[in-house]
Amino acid sequence: MKSQISCDLSLPDLESLKPNMLPPEAQKKMQCWIRSRHLICSGNFFVFETVDYSAVERFSQCVEALGGTVISVDPIDKIWMGDHRQVILYQAKASLHTPCHNLKQYWLKYGSFRTRFDAQA
Secondary structure (H helix, E strand, C coil), X not given: CCCCCCCCCCHHHXXXXXXXXXXXXXXXXXXXXXXXXXXXEECCEEEEEXXXXXXXXXXXXXXXXXXXXXXXXXXXXXXECCCCCEEEEEEEEEECCCCCCCHHHHHHHHCCCCCCCCCCC
């Protein structure tokens, strides 16, 4: 029996075929970020702050897996790490209006109103 899958995919097409994250795994990662004060809820939006841009990419994968949309990703500040090194602080905002998740209730129970990078915290 012959395979019906075409083998004429170019290299860029193969790179774009990343496996998607499953919703239970995405929810667990977001709950971990809530507990570590990287992710807060502000109105109807979730705000994620980190100094690692790959974490922003993982956050956007989680949001998409849960049916939401990343609205913006902005470099908001430079913060000191030690005495001689500054790193960029990224802030990602996402909208997550799906009835199948309970992240807002989880944030109310375990989260904070300020992120770990907030100057007032």
